[in-house]
Amino acid sequence: MKLYNPQDVEQHAQKLWQDRDTFTVKQDSDKEKYYCLSMFPYPSGQLHMGHVRNYTLSEVIARFQKMQGKNVLHPIGYDAFGLPAENAAIKHKTAPAKWTYANMADMSEQFKRLGFAFDWSRQLATCDPDYYRWEQWLFVRLFKQGLVYRKDATVNWDPVDQTVLANEQVIDGKGWRSGAEVIRKTIPQWFLKITDYADELLAALDDMPGWPDSVKTMQKNWIGKSKGLEIDFEVPEFGSISIFTTRPDTLFGVSYMAVAPEHPLALQAAANNADLAEFLTQCSKEQSNEAAMATMEKKGKPTGLMAIHPLTGDKVPVWVANFVLMSYGTGAVMAVPGHDERDHEFALKYDLPIKRVIAGDGDIQATAETDYGILVNSADYDGLNFEQAFERMQHYFQQQGIGRLQINYRLRDWGVSRQRYWGCPIPIIYCDACGAQPVPESDLPVVLPEDVVFDDTGGSPLKKMPAFYETTCPQCHKSAKRETDTFDTFMESSWYYARYACPDYDEGMLSDEANYWVPVDQYIGGVEHAILHLLYARFFHKVLRDQGLVNSDEPFTRLLTQGMVLKDGAKMSKSKGNTVAPQELIDRYGADTVRLFSMFAAPPEQSLEWSDEGVEGASRYLNRLWHQVQEFIAKKHAVKPLNTENLSSEQQQLRYKIHQSIAKVTSDIAERHHFNTAIAAMMELTNALSKYDDNSDNGVALMHEGWLSLVKMLSPFVPHICQALWEDMQQPGLVAETDWPQVDETALVQDEVEMVVQVNGKLRARIRVSAEANQSAVEKIALAEDNVQRFVDGKTIRKVIVVPKKLVNVVVS
RNA sequence: GCCGGGGUGGCGGAAUUGGUAGACGCGCCGGAUUCAAAAUCCGGUUCCUUUGCGGGAGUGAGAGUUCGAUUCUCUCCCUCGGCACCA
Numbered sequence: 001m002k003l004y005n006p007q008d009v010e011q012h013a014q015k016l017w018q019d020r021d022t023f024t025v026k027q028d029s030d031k032e033k034y035y036c037l038s039m040f041p042y043p044s045g046q047l048h049m050g051h052v053r054n055y056t057l058s059e060v061i062a063r064f065q066k067m068q069g070k071n072v073l074h075p076i077g078y079d080a081f082g083l084p085a086e087n088a089a090i091k092h093k094t095a096p097a098k099w100t101y102a103n104m105a106d107m108s109e110q111f112k113r114l115g116f117a118f119d120w121s122r123q124l125a126t127c128d129p130d131y132y133r134w135e136q137w138l139f140v141r142l143f144k145q146g147l148v149y150r151k152d153a154t155v156n157w158d159p160v161d162q163t164v165l166a167n168e169q170v171i172d173g174k175g176w177r178s179g180a181e182v183i184r185k186t187i188p189q190w191f192l193k194i195t196d197y198a199d200e201l202l203a204a205l206d207d208m209p210g211w212p213d214s215v216k217t218m219q220k221n222w223i224g225k226s227k228g229l230e231i232d233f234e235v236p237e238f239g240s241i242s243i244f245t246t247r248p249d250t251l252f253g254v255s256y257m258a259v260a261p262e263h264p265l266a267l268q269a270a271a272n273n274a275d276l277a278e279f280l281t282q283c284s285k286e287q288s289n290e291a292a293m294a295t296m297e298k299k300g301k302p303t304g305l306m307a308i309h310p311l312t313g314d315k316v317p318v319w320v321a322n323f324v325l326m327s328y329g330t331g332a333v334m335a336v337p338g339h340d341e342r343d344h345e346f347a348l349k350y351d352l353p354i355k356r357v358i359a360g361d362g363d364i365q366a367t368a369e370t371d372y373g374i375l376v377n378s379a380d381y382d383g384l385n386f387e388q389a390f391e392r393m394q395h396y397f398q399q400q401g402i403g404r405l406q407i408n409y410r411l412r413d414w415g416v417s418r419q420r421y422w423g424c425p426i427p428i429i430y431c432d433a434c435g436a437q438p439v440p441e442s443d444l445p446v447v448l449p450e451d452v453v454f455d456d457t458g459g460s461p462l463k464k465m466p467a468f469y470e471t472t473c474p475q476c477h478k479s480a481k482r483e484t485d486t487f488d489t490f491m492e493s494s495w496y497y498a499r500y501a502c503p504d505y506d507e508g509m510l511s512d513e514a515n516y517w518v519p520v521d522q523y524i525g526g527v528e529h530a531i532l533h534l535l536y537a538r539f540f541h542k543v544l545r546d547q548g549l550v551n552s553d554e555p556f557t558r559l560l561t562q563g564m565v566l567k568d569g570a571k572m573s574k575s576k577g578n579t580v581a582p583q584e585l586i587d588r589y590g591a592d593t594v595r596l597f598s599m600f601a602a603p604p605e606q607s608l609e610w611s612d613e614g615v616e617g618a619s620r621y622l623n624r625l626w627h628q629v630q631e632f633i634a635k636k637h638a639v640k641p642l643n644t645e646n647l648s649s650e651q652q653q654l655r656y657k658i659h660q661s662i663a664k665v666t667s668d669i670a671e672r673h674h675f676n677t678a679i680a681a682m683m684e685l686t687n688a689l690s691k692y693d694d695n696s697d698n699g700v701a702l703m704h705e706g707w708l709s710l711v712k713m714l715s716p717f718v719p720h721i722c723q724a725l726w727e728d729m730q731q732p733g734l735v736a737e738t739d740w741p742q743v744d745e746t747a748l749v750q751d752e753v754e755m756v757v758q759v760n761g762k763l764r765a766r767i768r769v770s771a772e773a774n775q776s777a778v779e780k781i782a783l784a785e786d787n788v789q790r791f792v793d794g795k796t797i798r799k800v801i802v803v804p805k806k807l808v809n810v811v812v813s
Numbered sequence: 814g815c816c817g818g819g820g821u822g823g824c825g826g827a828a829u830u831g832g833u834a835g836a837c838g839c840g841c842c843g844g845a846u847u848c849a850a851a852a853u854c855c856g857g858u859u860c861c862u863u864u865g866c867g868g869g870a871g872u873g874a875g876a877g878u879u880c881g882a883u884u885c886u887c888u889c890c891c892u893c894g895g896c897a898c899c900a
Contacts, residue, residue, distance in 0.1 A: 042900050083899065155898075166898040214817050218895075221816050290896045294814035327897095342814095411897090418898065489900070527894060530817075563818090564894080571893090600838070601825055605818085607893070609825055613839050621838080623853095667829085677827065680837035687837095756833045761881045763833060787867085801880055807832050811880045 001634055002728070004626035004721070006590025013720040014115055022736055023074065023117040027516045031071035035517045036062040037497055039525030039533070043078045043125075045103035047110040049565040049572060049610060050526070052582050053598045056717075057562060057675070058524045059116050060599065063716035064669050066117075067740040073517050075500040076111065076118040078104050080127035081423045081489045083166060089422075089454040096422040097450035100127060110583060114591045115720055117736070124503045126492035131499065132424040133445030134509035135491055140427055140438040141547060147193045150436060153327075153415050154262075154288055157185035163459045164419040167289055184284045186262070189417035189485070190426060194539045198223055198409045201538055210558030212605075215530045222531050224410025229394055230330065231403040233257060233307040235318060238265050241307065244329035244408050249389035252378040253336040253357035255347065257307045257318045258300065260326040265318065269303035276301050276320065283322045298323050298346050310402055311379070321346065327412055337368065344368035414536065416488045421452065421460040423486025431473035431480040440474050446482070460484060493533055494540035497523070497555055510549045523556035524604075530561060560673055563607035565598075572610070580610055592718035593619040599675040599717055621683060622721055625714075628690050629707050629725050635695075642701040644746070651698050654688065658706045659747035661685040665713050666740070679717065685710055709741040757782040758809040759791040767808075775802045782808040 017023060038058035041051055055076075062074035078100075085096035092099065104125060111118065124131055142148045156165040160178035164185075169176045194201075202223045205216045228246035235241055241259065245251075259265050261283035270277040279301040286296060300321040307318050323342065324333055337347035337354040344367070347354050356364040358373040372386040381389050397403025417426065425446040427439035439446055449468055452461045462468050462484040473480040495509075498518050502511040519541075525533075534556075541555040564571055567578040585594045597618040602608040647655065661681050668678035689706045692699070708729060715722035715735045726735040750771055755778065757765040765785040769778055779800050782788060788810065795812040802808050 039900095044900095079900070164898080168899045170898095218817050222896085289898095291814075294896090296814095415897080420898085488898070490897095493900080526900095527818075529895095529900085531895060532897065533900080561818095566893095569892095603826085606826090607819080611825060611839070614825065617838055620853095627853095672829065674827095674829085676825095677829090677837080680827075683837055754833090758833085758881075761832095766833080790867095799880070801832090803832055807881090809832080809880055 001627070001630050004623050006592060006622075006720070009724045010113075010115060010591055010720040013723040014112065016723065016734065017115075017117070017736070020734070022734060023072075024119050024121050025071055025073050027513055028071045029516075031069070033517060034062075034065040034070040034072045034522075035520045036065065036072060036074045036522045037500070037520045037524070038076075039523075039529065040077045040079045040493070040496060041107065042082055042084070043080055043100055043103040043107055044084060045106055047107055047582050049580055049582060049598065049608075052114065052594060053565055053604075053608060054524060054526070054562060055111065055114070055116050056595045056598050057560065057604055058522070059595075060669065060675060060716040061522055061524075061673075063117055063719065063736060064740070066736065067712070067716070067738065069739070073122075073500070074117055074119060075122040075124075076108075076116070076120070077122075077124035077496060077500065077503075078107075078126065079489065079493050079496070080104065080125045081486075081492060083420070083422070085422045086420065086454065089452075093454070095450060095452050096454075097127065100422075101125075113586055114582070114595065117719070122500050122503045124496065124499060126424075126489075126496065127422075127448075129445045129447050130504075130506065131496075132492065134499075135424055135487065135495070136427040136439070136444050136446060137441060137509060138495075138543070138547070139487075140441060140444070142192065142543065143428075143438045147196065147543070148190060149193070149413075150188050150190055152186045153189045153191075154184045154186050155189075155419065156182045158182055161459075170287065173285065173287060181285060184286075184288055187419075189415050190428070191413040191415050192539075194414045194536075195409055195411055197539055197542055198225065198411050200542060201411075201535065204538075204554060208554065211556075212559065212561060215527075215534065215559060215561060218530050219535055222411060222535065226408050226410075228406055228408060229390070229397060229403050230406040231310060231334070231397060233310060233334070235265065235305050235307045238268060238305055241265055241318075241332045242330045243332045243334045244406055245334055246408075247336065247339065248393045249372070249375055249381075249384075249386045250336040250339045250357055251309075251311060251334070251393065252375075252381070253338045253355045254309060254316055254334045255337060255353040255355060256316050256335045258321040258324050258333050258335055258346070259303075259318060260324040260331040261320055261322060262326040263320070263324075263331045265305065265332070266303065266320045269305055269318075269320075273304065276303060279320065283320075286322060293323055293325065296322065298342065298349065300346060300350060310397070310400075317352075319350075328410065329408055338364045339369055341368045341370060414488075414490075414539075416491055417485040418488055419460060419485055421448075421454075421462055421486065423489060424448070424492065425462075426483045426485050426487055428483040429471055429473060429480050430483065431475060431478065433478060434473050434475040434480075437474050437480075443474070448486070460486075462486075490533060490536045494537045495544065497537070498541075498544065498550060508549075510544070514549065515551050518550055519552045519554060520556045522558045522560065524560045524562060527561040527563065527605075534559070560604055562604045563602070565608045565610060567610040569609070580612075585615060589615060589619045590622075590720070592622055592721050596622065596679070596718050600679045601676065603674050603676050621686075622718060624690070625686055625710075626721065626725070628686065629711070630728065632703060632707055633728055637695070637700040637704070639700055639704045640697045642705065643698055647698060650692075650694065651702055654692055654702050654706065655747045656750065657685060657688045658702070658709060659743050659745075662709055662713065662741050663743045663748070666743070669716070675717070678713075682710060682714055711735060712738060712741050753805045755782075755805065756807050757785060757788050758807060759788060760811060761809060762791075764788050764791055771805065775804075778802055778808060783810065 036058050038054045062072050066072045080100050085100050088099045089096045156170050158165050158175035158178055158180055160180035170182050175182055202225055226246050228244055229248045230242050230244050232240045232242050261280050270280050300319045303318045305318045306315040309316055335343040337343040338356050339358055354365055357377050359376045360369045375381045375384050375389050394405050425448050427446045429437045469482040469484055471480055471482050497520050498510055498514050501514040501517040505511040537555050544550045572579045597615045601614055664681045665678045668674045711722045711725045722735050752768050753771050755767050756763055764787045767781050769781055792812055798811040798813055800810050
């Protein structure tokens, strides 16, 4: 008997697929298309288990859909720009491009060794000028349409390395290399007006049934639409400040105002107040990310300025507070300590008055009451509820011209400038006379010089390359300077899915073929991308649509968010030393084993705990499968058609098992995406077939049907071994190109079913009854059971619940 | 802190619409095979109790709804992901 040698079997199958271009696809209007995509990887050089899991998931779906007769696109490429290449450049003294291209070649080799059904002809890399030129082209178009603007924004500045740091490079407020205290610095940067699309991005979520609710909820909360009033407060000696509030009903409870440290009012007040200026400096050293802002100690300083309450005319002090965000709303808030927890905490700390303006009987000095209620201590507005007060105030302020209805979003415009080298150059030229000018379309792409040397001083090499930045103004042709910032790498990952449809098209960003393939039918990637990447890509898609480049509204019809791969309960990482290299496992057990384990160990959404013993088990299963099928083949049975009219009860049972397994595996893959239970069902079928021993014509026909169905169903998971078994079973062509097995409903009809009998919800007996038995008959059989009688005896039967074909519950007291 | 997940045997997990808790696999235990071991095959395996039949408890903790809750509601604990410059 042939032995199972994974390395031979896998090489053989991979060569077949390559020679026959099995997974290269073309537009074909006769076939239903299916676009299956996993988020493309950053080319770090080493494939890790997260990748294996991610691409095996899309792989199984892609191969399954192909067997359903669809024209399946399953592409791969690289998200090639990014910070790690710059770090590697400094460390290894190589250019980021060289390092990146070498990594991509390595990873492609590893992908091929895993046998993934990718259409390699469509491979793309975002660092390729043929790719990013269209991103620059789009940016220029958006610039002309006013969807791009420049404004000041804060960055992390390392004063020793004289460089901008990414958030991840700031550790406990210090630069990761220099250890210097990082400060907030404000510099001009480019923004995309994603907020123009906020409403559509929000509303469309209600019509995306293929997305998990959790992701939709996160995006909804991230966009954070809220309705409130913008109200102007007079501030003598400054002018006026506008605040946004969703709770105008608490306006009479305002006892102070708070502005962000970067607010113009704060800056003016600090000009002749050394104490306040010192406080602002302190604030500039605090981290500006949201998590830090929310957890840090709330601190403030009075500015000495007073605001006039627009309804009472009272003077209330204006404070600077470290927790007010300049980037949200107007950078200033009214504080109502009686009915807002943060304001309350702040008021207690700085001994500011706390007033009750919403009816209630708690101690307002001790706890803020944030629920809606009836207004009190609010002059004419007393007795109104939230809606009434909101409406009257809106009306009043509008009439006075000092307030207006405002829809506010938590979502901020997308800052796309990065002060880094290894990214797509922003196609802008700065002219002293004409200002910021987009690079003319005919001059695109602005190519990133790849042959660079990194020194240790940090900062982008572009800033030291006159050959790159010295240019002329496209408007007045005088000498001008090119932008040396590059794009956020989320830009590239926001449209790559569409470019896979036409990766070599050089007459435009997207060809007509994009509308054949896009939207992606199934998108798969880590949950960590639930908000940023997926929101930016949705935004880009709508922008592309409005440019007439695609004709759909959303890029991803169905979304599957996979969990992380853990080892010993922690995320695999080099620093923890708990990594498992896929390559070693492939060498040892073969790609099929690695693929099988990664699909069997957990359902896709959950985190997956890596287990060496589990891998061993997967390998053992494949060996068992191989031997069982080979044993069946070795008997050289003449397979005759199954005579369904004449089946023994054992044959009926096996037939039931085969078809029930097909039904389960099909729905687990197609609908639930629970690949682990699909595999469990196939293991059960394997066990049933292994135990079965019947050399009659019907017996052989059933075994043949069973093994063949199993080989087909396992093939998306473990395609190499299945191709070998397929051939050994004398089947024509490729298992990858065959049809998925069909369920025969007649095999699923059963005349007897097992039911459980409970007394007061506790299991007391099991009964076998005819599938057609009516309720009273079932009830009678159930009550006749000895062990049921034991618990019913001497008690009154209150009622009997019968769930057909499942259970009987006798309620007694 | 805010938003979104997760918590079930020794371990990974299953239970699809409120209806048998623990499928499948790992590990472990016993047996077969072997000079012996590995590999393989067969059987057992939630805990407590019982010779056995059976009984009791049990899905992070606590409450609630229900004939019946791993599943629904509330409060709490632990843990993971995201928080706008990691990708």
